[in-house]
Amino acid sequence: MRLSKIYMNHSHIFESITFNDGFNVIFGKVISSKDKNTHNLGKSILAQVIDYCLGKKKDSMFFQNLDQFNEFVFFLEIEYAKDQFVTVSRSVSEPTTMRFKYHYLAEQDYRGLLDSEWDKTLPFEQSKELLDSLLNFQFIKGYSYRQFIGYLLRTQNDFQDPFRLSTHRGKDIYWKPFLAKLLGFDDELLKKRGSLIDNLNKLSEQEHFISLQNKTDAQSVSDIEGEIELIKLKIQDFKTQLDELDFGNQDKEEIAALVDLINDQIVALNDELFYLENDRKRIKNSLRTKKISFSTNEAQSLFNEAGLVFPKQIKRSFDDLIQFNEAINKERIEYLSKELKEIEPKIQNISEELIKLNKEKSSKLSFLNEKNVFDKYKSLSQDVNEKTARLIYLEQIRDIIYQGEEIKKQKSLLSSELESIENQIRDNVTQNVKSDSNSIFTKIRAYFGSIIQKTLNDDAFLSVNVNSKGNIEFEYKFTEKEAHKGHSYKKLLCIAFDMALARAYTEQGYCIFLYHDGVFESLDDRVKEKLLAVIREYSEYGLQQIITLIDADIPNGIEDFIHKDEVIRILHDKDSSGLLFKMTPW
Template identity: 40%
Template structure:
C-alpha cells in the first residue's frame, strides 16, 4: 500500500499532490527574513499528514482542524488515491459536510481526477462510515496487520510532531491503555500477539472477579465467612419453624405448654436459684467488708485524753503522749493500706451484685412471660404468640438463606479467581518462552528488525542502538529502544528529543523493511524529519531514507528549507525536482497548503 494522489474539489484552494514511488519531500521555504526565527509558520506541512489520515477514514473529531473551522471547509471534498498491492488503485472520496458518507472507486490507471465524477459512476457511493471502513479494509487487504484492521498501526506510518515522544506508544493510543497497542506492537515485531492479548483479557477478568468478590463480602457485612456454619444454623431454625407451623396447623398447644414448662423449671428457675445463691454470698461478703471498714477507725485521741486528765488532775504529758502518738500513727499507716484493699474489693463485689441483679430481672421477666403463656386460658392469645415467634423465625431463616447465597457465590468467585490467576501465570510463562525464542533466533522477524534498527542509528550517529523486549513482573511486555555507548551500555542520549525522534524514525523504517515480503503498508510520513540535527547527521539520515526508498518503500518527509542537509560540494541541490512533491513558502496565501488566510 502506497499513496498515489491527494486532491480536492476546490483545486484553486487546495491543489493536487501527486506522490511518487520513492522519496517524497514536502519542502517549506522561509523566504521572508522576519519569519526565519519563528518556531511555527502555519504553511501546512504538518496539516498534510492530517489530511492523509482523513482520507484513511479517521473518526470525526470536533478538534480536527476541518471541523474546528467548519465554516471554512464545509464545502470541501477530498480524494485520496491509494496504490494497492496488485498495482491497481482505489480512490476514497470524503467530504467535510457529510464526513460519515464515504465513496469508493477502484481503477487501473494512477493519478486520476474524479472530482466531477457522477454519483452513479462510483463503485460505492455514500456508504455509512463503519461500512466504509470495512470496505476499505477489504480493498487494502493488509494481511500483515491481521487480525487488526488497516487503521490500527496507521499512526506508525503517519508520525506528526506529537508522535515522536515515544517510539512505541503513540499519542492516539492515550496514556495507560497498554492493552490497546502492546499486542499490535508485539505482532509487528514477530511475537505471539494472541498470548499477549489473552494475558490482558485474563488480567481484566481477574480484576473484575476480585471486585465482585469484594462487593459480595461487603454485602455479608463481615459476619460469617463459613458456609457450613450458616447451613448448620439454618437447619436448626428450619426445624424449629417446622415444629411451630405444625403446632399452629393442629391448633394444639399441649406440646408447646410442656416445652415451656420444662424451660421454666429446668432452665430459668435453676438459673434464678443459682444467681440468688451467688447474690446472697456476695451480699454477705459486702456486709463483712463494710463492717471491717468501720472497725478500722481509730477512736482514741491523745489530745482529748490529755485534756481529760488535766481536768481530774492526773499528769498526761511528755513521753507518755509521744508514745501514744507514735502508736496511733503506726496503726493508721497499716489501717490506710488495708482500707485501700477493702474499698477496692467492696467496689468489685458491688459491681458483681449489680450485674447479677440485672440478669435476675431479665430472667424474672422471661419467667413471668412463660408462666403467663402457661396460665393463659385464651387459646387465641397462645396462637398469636406462637405466630409472632414463627414470623421472627422466618425472618431469621430468610436472612440466613441470603447469607448462604452470598457465601456460595463468594466461594464460586474465589474458585474462579484461583483459576484465572493460574491461567494468567501460565500465559506469562508462555509469553516469556516466546520472547526468549524470538530474541534468540537469528532468523526471526524480531532479530531482523532489531538489526535494521541498530544499523540505521549507527549510520546516522555512529552509535549502535538496541531494541529490546522483556516481560515485566505483571506478565506484560515492555519495549525499549536505547542508544548504546562504545562499551555497549545504554546511554541517556535517547532521553533527548532529537535522539527520540531518530529512534522513532529508525523503528518505523526497520519495521516496514522487515515486512517487505508481506501485505503491509509501504509508505511512511515523518513530519519535521531533520529538525535539531547537525548537518552531518542530516546528510546521514537522508542517505538512509533514500536507501530505504530504493528498497521499495515510500518515505514522505516534511522540512523547512533551513533544516535541509547541506548541498554537495559540486553544488548539486539536496533534493531533485522530482522528489519535491509539495513546495510551500511564506510569501502570501499562495504559498500555503490551503491557499487561504491562516485559520
C-alpha cells in the first residue's frame, strides 16, 4: 500500500497533496515567531486525516466535536498493487459510510462524482473488510490491516515504545499475538496460551467461591463421605429406637374422650371471657366521654369584643341544652357503672375456672408420662430431625466438594496443556531467533541493528524471549546497558523498528508506506543527518516514507538538508494560507 494523493471537496481550504513513491517531506516554517506553537500548522493533523481515510473511528479524531468540519469530504488515493489504484472517499458528517472508486491511473480527481458513479458504497465495517482484501497483507492473515497501520503511521503519542503502541491498552493477549505474527512467530500459540490462562483464572474464581460455601471441616471427598456415613448410622439407630417404643398399655380412647371434654369446656369459657372482656372495654371507653366544652358566658364575651349583640334568647336555649345533656350523661354513667360492676366478677370467676380446668387437664394427662414414653418419643424425633437436616446439609457440601474436585481436575489438565503450549512457544522462539534460521525476525533484527549502528554508532538488537511465566517478551537491547534511555532516542528506536519491519515485507513484494511525525525533534544534529541518510537509503529499497519536520529541526542551518523534490507540502504560520487547513485555527 502506497499513498498516491490526498485531497478534499473544498480545495480552497485544503490543497491536494501528491505523494512521491519514495521519500516525502511535509515541511513547516515558523515565520511570525520562533516561540509560536508549530502544531497549529497542521503537519501533525495530516497523519490523522490519512488515518481517517484508512478507516480510523471518528470518535478519536481531532475534528469529532468541531462543527466547521461537518461539510468536509476527504479523498485518499491508494496504490494497493502495481498500477492498481483505489480512491477512498469519507465525509465527516457520514463517518459510517465509505465510498470506493477503482482506477489504473494515478492523480485522479473524483470530487464531482455522483453517488451512483462510485464503484462501492459500503458501511464502515464492510469498508474495512474491503480494504483488507485489497491490501492483502498475507503476512498478518487473520488480523485487520488496522492493527498494522499503527506501525506504519506514528504520531507523537506513539513514540514511547517500539512494540506497544498507544492503542495497545489492556491485557497482553490484545496485542502480543499480532506483534508475534508480524515478527514471524506463531501467534496461535500465544492465543491458546491466553485462552488457557483466562480459563484457569475463571476456574480459580469458581474454586474460591466453592471453598466459601463449605462451612465444615471436611476438605476432601473422603472426609465428607465418612461424616455422611456416621450421620446415616445415627439416624437409623434413632429410628430403630422409635419403632421399639410401646404405647399399647394406654387406653387411647379414654384419653381422647377426657381431653376432648376438658378442651370443650376451656373453649366455651374462653369464648364467654372474650365477649365479657369486649363489653368491659366498651363500657370503659364510654365512661371516658368528654363533657360539652361550649360556654355561653365565653360566647357572650366574644360577641361583646366584636361589638355584636348576643341575643338573650339564644343564650337561654344553649344553657337549657347543656343542662339537659348533663342530666342525660349522668343517668348514662350510672347505668354503665352498674353494668361494669356486674361484668367484673364474671370475668374473675371465668379466669379462675380456666386456671382450674387447665390444671385438671394437666393432672388427667400426667399418667401418660409414667415411663417417659412421650418424652423419649419427642427426644428421639427431635434427634432424627436434627440429624436428617445435618445429612441434607452434608450431602450439599459433598456436591460442592465434588465440584471442587472436578475443578481441580480441570485445572490440572489445563495447567498441563498450558505447560505444553509454553514449551512450544519457547521452541518456536528459539527456532526463529537463531541467526542461521533465515526467518523474517532475523531479517528485521539485522535491519534494526544496522539502522541503530548507522545513526547512533552503537550496537543494538531486537530480543524476543519467553519469561519465567511462559509469556513472550519483546525488547530492544544495547550492548552498553545504560545507553540511550531518553525520549528522543526511544523515538529513534521506534522509527528504526518500523523501517526494519517495512523493509523486510517490501522485499516480499508488498507496497508499504511509513509516516513519522516530527521525526527529527529533540535529536542531536549529527544523528539527524545520519537518520536522514538512512531514510533516503530505505526509500531506494522501494519503501515509501513520509516525514514531517520544521525549519528549526534542520541541523546547523544546512540549506540543502532537504531537497526540493522531496518536499510535497510547505506549511507556514505567516497567515492562514500557509496552514494545512486554510482557515482560522480552532
